[in-house]
Amino acid sequence: MWTSWQTRCGIASYTASLVRExxxxxxxxxxxxxxxxDRDPRRAAETLAxxxxxxxxxxxxxxxxxxxxxxxxxxxxxxxxxxRRPYVVTAHTVFSAAELLRLPQEHRWRQRxxxxxxxxxxSYQAYVEREPFVRAAGVIxxxxxxxxxxLRRGVLPERAHVIPAGIPSPGPEGGSPExxxxxxERFGLQGSRVLTVFGYVTPEKGYETALDALKELxxxxxxxxxxxxxxxxxGAYMEQLREGIxxxxxxxxxxxxxxxxxxxxATAMALTDLVLVPHTAANGSYSVRVALGYGKPxxxxxxxxxxxxxxxxxxxxxxxxxxxxxxxxxxxxxxxSGPARERLAQAARAYARxxxxxxxxxxxLAVYTAILAPVPGLSA
Numbered sequence: 001m002w003t004s005w006q007t008r009c010g011i012a013s014y015t016a017s018l019v020r021e022x023x024x025x026x027x028x029x030x031x032x033x034x035x036x037x038d039r040d041p042r043r044a045a046e047t048l049a050x051x052x053x054x055x056x057x058x059x060x061x062x063x064x065x066x067x068x069x070x071x072x073x074x075x076x077x078x079x080x081x082x083x084r085r086p087y088v089v090t091a092h093t094v095f096s097a098a099e100l101l102r103l104p105q106e107h108r109w110r111q112r113x114x115x116x117x118x119x120x121x122x123s124y125q126a127y128v129e130r131e132p133f134v135r136a137a138g139v140i141x142x143x144x145x146x147x148x149x150x151l152r153r154g155v156l157p158e159r160a161h162v163i164p165a166g167i168p169s170p171g172p173e174g175g176s177p178e179x180x181x182x183x184x185e186r187f188g189l190q191g192s193r194v195l196t197v198f199g200y201v202t203p204e205k206g207y208e209t210a211l212d213a214l215k216e217l218x219x220x221x222x223x224x225x226x227x228x229x230x231x232x233x234x235g236a237y238m239e240q241l242r243e244g245i246x247x248x249x250x251x252x253x254x255x256x257x258x259x260x261x262x263x264x265x266a267t268a269m270a271l272t273d274l275v276l277v278p279h280t281a282a283n284g285s286y287s288v289r290v291a292l293g294y295g296k297p298x299x300x301x302x303x304x305x306x307x308x309x310x311x312x313x314x315x316x317x318x319x320x321x322x323x324x325x326x327x328x329x330x331x332x333x334x335x336x337s338g339p340a341r342e343r344l345a346q347a348a349r350a351y352a353r354x355x356x357x358x359x360x361x362x363x364x365l366a367v368y369t370a371i372l373a374p375v376p377g378l379s380a
Contacts, residue, residue, distance in 0.1 A: 001015060001018075001019055001029050001030070001031045001032065001058050001060070002032045002034060002047075002051060002057060002058065002059045002060065003015040003031065003032075003033070003034060003059075003060035003065075004033070004034055004060065004062070004065060005031050005033045005034075008200075008230055008259060009230065010199070010200070010286030010287065011060050011062055011092055011286070013168070013286065014060070014092075014165055014166075014286060015031075015060050017166055017168060017357040017360075018166075018357065018360060018361060018364065019031060020357070021357045021358050021360065021361030022361050022364065022365065024358075024361075025361060025362075025365060027365065027368075030050060030053075030054060032047060032050050032051055034060075034065035034066065035047065035065075035066060035067075035075055035079075036064065036065060036066075036067065037067050037068075037073075039067075039075060044075070044078070044079065044082075047079070048079065048082045048083070051083065051085065052082075052083065052084045052085055054085055055085065055372060056085060056086050056087065056088065056137075056368055056371060056372060057083060057085050057086070057087040057088070058087070058088045058089075058090070058364075058368075059087055059088065059089045059090070059136075060090050060092065061076075061089050061090060061091050061092060061093070061132055061133075062092045062093055063093060063100065063128070066079075069100045069101065069128050071118070071124060071127070074127075074128075074132075076131075076132055077131055080135065086137040086371050086372070087136055087137060088136060088137060088138040088139070088140060088367060088368070088371065089132060089133055089136040089138070089139050089140070090139075090140040090141075091132075091133060091139055091140070091141050091146065091150065091283075092142075092283065092284070093283055094141060094146045094149045094150065094283050095281065095283065096119075096125075096129065097118075097119040097124055097125045097128050097129055098115070098116075098119040099281055100128055101115045101118065101119055102115075102203065102204075103115045103116060103119055104280075104281075105203060105204075105280075129153050130153045130154055133150060133153065133155055134153065134154045134155055136155075136159065137159065137371045138159050138161060138367045138370075138371055139155050139159055139160050139161065140161050140162075140163050140364070140367065141160065141161070141162055141163075141283075142162070142163070142164050142165050142283065142284040142305070143162065143164070143283065143284060143304060143305045143308050144162055144308060145304035145305065145308065146162075146283050146284075146305070147160045147161075147162050161363075161367050163360060163363045163364060163367075164355060164360075165284060165286065165289055165360065166289075166355055166356060166357035166359070166360040167289050167292055167293045167351070167352040167355045167356070167357075168289060168290055168293045168357075169293055170266060170269075170293055170294050171262040171263060171265060171266040173262070173263045173266065174262070174263035174264060174265070174266030174267045174270075175266040175267050175269065175270035176267075176270075179263070179266075179267040179270070180267055180270050180271045182267075183264070183267050183268065183271060184271060187224065187255035187257065188222070188252065188255060189222055189224065189255065189271065191220070192220055192221065192222040193220060193221045193222070193273050193335050194221075194222055194223075194224055194271055194272050194273050194274075195210070195214070195221060195222070195223050195224070195272075195273065195274050195275075195276050195331060195335075196223070196224040196225075196226050196268060196269075196272040196274070196275055196276065197210055197223070197224070197225050197226065197227075197275075197276050197277070197278070198226045198227060198265075198268070198275060198287040198290060198291060199226075199227045199285065199286070199287030200227050200228070200229065200230040200234075200287075201225065201227055201228060201229050201234065201237065201238055201241065201256070202230075202234060202237065203237050204279055204280050204281040204282065205277075205278065205279050205280075206278030206279050206280045206301060206321075206322070207225065207241055207244070207278070208244055209278040209280070209301075209322055209323075209324050209327060210223060210276050210278045210324075210327070211223070211244060211245060211248055211250060211254070212248070212324035213278075213324040213325070213327040213328035213331060214250060214253060214254070214328075215248060215250070215328075216324070216325065216328035216329075216332075217328055217331065217332055217335075219253065221253075221331075221335065222253045222254065222255070223250075223253060223254045223255075223276075224254075224255050224257065224268065224272065225241075225254065225255065225256040225257065226257050226260060226265070226268045226272075227257065227258075227259065227260065227287075228256070228257070228258035228259040228260075238256075241256075242256070265290070266294070269290075269291070269294040269296055272296060273335055273341070274296075274297055274298075274299055274331060274334050274335060274341065275288075275291040275296045275297065275298045275299070276298075276299055276300075276327070276331070277291075277298055277299065277300035277301065277306060277316075278300075278301050278321075278327060279300070279301050279303060279306075279321075280301070280321060280322060281303070282303050282305055282306070283305055284305045285305070285306075288300065288306070288309070288316075291348070292309075292314055292315065292316075292348045292351055292352050293352050295315075295345050295346075295348050295349040295352065296345060296348060297315060297317070297334060297340075297341045297342075297344035297345050297348065298314075298315060298316045298317070298344065298348065299316075299317050299318075299319060299327070299330055299331055299334060300316050300317070300318055300319075301318070301319060301320070301321035301322070302318040302319065302320055302321055303321060306318060309351075312351070313347055313350070313351055314347065314348060314351040315343075315344040315345060315346070315347030315348030315349075315350075315351060316344070316348075317330060317334070317344060
């Protein structure tokens with residue numbers, strides 16, 4: 001299992017749950033940390049020796065794990081040329097070249113022109129959209145929309161598998177009334193209705209839409225940004241977000257927690273009235289699944305991955321992506337209607353019970369078995 005590991009990362013948490021269930025089913029798993037930007041030849045050789053000792057290699061893929069999306073920055077192609085075993089890739093991100101370059105959000109004209117030119121190059125599109133996936137013996141994605149994207153990029157239909165991420169169980173500690181009162185006091189939430197955006201703070205999560213919607217809601221409604229930055233270079237966006245809060249005059253109505261431990265996540269969930277997921281781009285979201293695991297009602301932008309959750313009965317209501325007025329209207333309605341929130345919460349709890357990590361492991365193991373099974377009529 002080639003992945004981020006034992007670090008502040010949703011994919012690391014995803015993989016830890018999967019590994020635990022695979023091992024419970026008799027699979028020997030050697031967890032190999034991804035290189036990020038490390039290009040040391042000795043460590044690369046050690047990594048290849050470890051992964052080539054396995055029967056099968058499972059890559060948990062996110063672009064930053066191998067150096068990013070700038071031309072020539074990714075080391076993944078170099079590693080894949082050294083693989084001697086079949087490999088499976090779980091594609092946690094299936095954005096287009098333009099989306100990976102954040103072209104829609106780029107307002108500086110020179111940078112926008114450069115990114116548009118780069119995103120239009122067939123060689124660059126192949127570099128980020130196809131090369132990490134098309135030679136894999138199996139590609140796992142989390143939604144039907146992501147599978148359709150992979151088929152358009154040339155992944156063979158029989159190799160493209162939809163296995164939604166499991167719903168994590170709530171933490172064993174935290175969430176008591178005493179913990180909740182202390183967190184409310186710490187972040188100035190006393191006597192308020194609380195809207196919460198969970199997860200690492202990154203630009204595509206639509207905080208600006210949430211801030212603009214908050215201005216349309218009564219002053220007793222406050223926004224909790226429950227998370228912090230994951231890596232150092234995301235600090236610039238955090239500063240931009242703080243400036244956006246100040247520029248809108250919302251300093252007294254918005255709190256940013258920074259990184260939360262498991263107990264603190266449970267407490268933040270307990271005091272939250274409604275979870276907001278105003279993403280402007282997403283292929284899925286670990287933080288949404290955490291919210292569903294805690295049985296919280298969710299209001300999300302109508303991206304394909306969240307539409308699948310809503311249509312699957314997950315207790316997710318949708319609003320038009322980027323529409324702060326619709327977000328404010330739906331959030332205001334749900335805050336005013338306890339029965340409507342409870343209907344979503346009940347659906348979230350039922351959805352979580354049916355989508356255990358045991359089921360994810362069984363389906364993943366079936367992918368492994370199909371790849372490793374001998375073909376009838378052929379010798380090994």
